[in-house]
Amino acid sequence: MTADLLNVYRRQVDETLLPFWMRAVDGEHGGVFTCFNNRGTERLSSDKYTWSQGRFIWIWSRLAWLRKQGMMEGEAEPLLEQARAAVEFIQEHAFLESGSIAFLLTETGERKESIPGAGYDTSFYADCFVVLGFTEYARVSGELHVLLQALELYNSIVRRLGSANVRSEPYPAPEGLELHAYSMIMLNVSQELAEVLGQFQHARAQDVDDNSVRFMETIVGQFAAEDGTLFEMVDEQGVNGKKETLLCRYVNPGHTIECMWFVMKTAGRHRRKDVIEQACDITKHALELGWDTEYGGLLRFVDYKGGQPKGTLTGDENERLILGSWDTKLWWPHSESLYTTLLAYEMSGDEAFRIWHEQIHDFTFKVFPNPDPDVGEWIQIRNRHNEPLDKIVALPVKDPYHILRNMLLLVELLTKRVKE
DSSP states (O other): OOHHHHHHHHHHHIIIIHHHHHBBOOTTSSOOOOOOTTTTTTTTOEEHHHHHHHHHHHHHHHHHHHHHHSSSSSSSHHHHHHHHHHHHHHHHHHTTTTSOOSSOOOTTTEEEEEEEOSSOOOBBBHHHHHHHHHHHHHHHHHOOHHHHHHHHHHHHHHHHHHHOOOOOOTTTOOOOOOOHHHHHHHHHHHHHHHHHHHTTTTTTTTHHHHHHHHHHHHHHHBBBBSSOBBBEOOTTTTTTSOOOOOOHHHEEEEEEHHHHHHHHHHHHHOOOHHHHHHHHHHHHHHHHHOOOOTOOSSSSSSSSSSSSSOOOOOOHHHHHHHHHHHHEEEEEHHHHHHHHHHHHHHHHOHHHHHHHHHHHHHHHHHHHHHTTTTSSSSOOOOTTTTOOOOOOOSSOOOSSSSHHHHHHHHHHHHHHHHHO
C-alpha cells in the first residue's frame, strides 16, 4: 500500500504538475509566469508576484534535492539552474532600500504598485516566501551568500513585526485583532531557516530555532481553544471571550491543517509530545468542522460552531471575502490535508488519520486534477457542488506551491517508510 501510494504521488508530480510548470518558466529573464486562469488554459499577464517567485525557488530547489537523493527521477542541475536564475532575478530587481521586498514586478523586473498609490512593499508575506525560497536554494546549492541574504531579510521581517510597522496584503490585519497567520508564516520561515543555518554551522541557528519555538507556542497557546478550535483572529478577550463578531468566530480549516504540520515539525524536533498531541487534536477538529458532509471536501470558511460563518459585522474588508467564498472548495487545503494527515499518522499512530487521509485522497484526486492531460495541473477553485469556478482567491495567479510542495513532502515521507 505504501509503495503504491508513493508511486501515485510521484506520477502526479511527473505527469500532471511538472509539465505545466516547465512550460511556465521564463527562460529569458528568470523566474516563472503564474498569472493563468483557473483552468490553466490562458496566461492573463506576464507580471511576476515575488510571493510566487519565492515559492517557485523553494519548489525547484527541493525537487532538485529529491532527484539528487534518488527519490525522484530526473536530473537535478537543470532545475537548480532555473532556481538560480529566479534567485538572481529577485536579487537584481525586488530588494528595496528599506530592506524589504517589492510585492509585484513586471516580466523584466520593473517594480509595480499592486495597489495604486500604496507603494511597492505592501506585504511581508512576499518577504517570507523569498526567505523560504532562498533558504532552500542555499541548502541544496551550498551557496552561503544566498543564505546570508535570506537571514538579513528575515531580520528585517522580525524588526517590522516587532514595531507593528508591517503590511500584509492581500489580507490586511483588522485593527485591534491578533492574527494567527502572522505566527504561522513566521513559524514555517523560522524552522526552515534555523535548520539550514545549523547545517552551515552559523552562529544564529540557535537564536532562529528559539524563535520557531516561540511562534509555535503562540499558535497553540493564544489561538487554540480547549476543544481544539484554532481561531484565525482573536481580540483582547482571547479564545475564551465572547464570540460575537464574524472575524472572531470564523475558522479556516485548511489554514489550521496546514499550520499543524508546521507545529508538529518543530514540536517533534524539540520532543514536545504534549504539543504534538495538541496539534493532532486541532487537526481532527478542523477536519470534522470543515468537511462538507453533503458534497465532500473542505469548506473554505466555517463558523466555530459549524456551518456558514456568522456574527456581527464591523465593515472590515475581510468579512466580504469570508461571506462571499465560505462554501468554495480550494485546491491547497486538500493538498495540505493529504500531508498533514499522513504526518500525524506517522507521529501518533492514530488510525483516524489514516482513514482521513484515504477519504481526502479519494475526494482530491476525483475533483481537482485537470481532466485535460494536455493542460495538466489542477483546476484550483470549485464551488460547493465541486464545479470549476472562475474566481480569484488571494492573488490573480495559479501558484506552483501547495500542490507540488505537498506532493514532494509526501514522497519524502513515504520513501522513508518504504525503506524501513
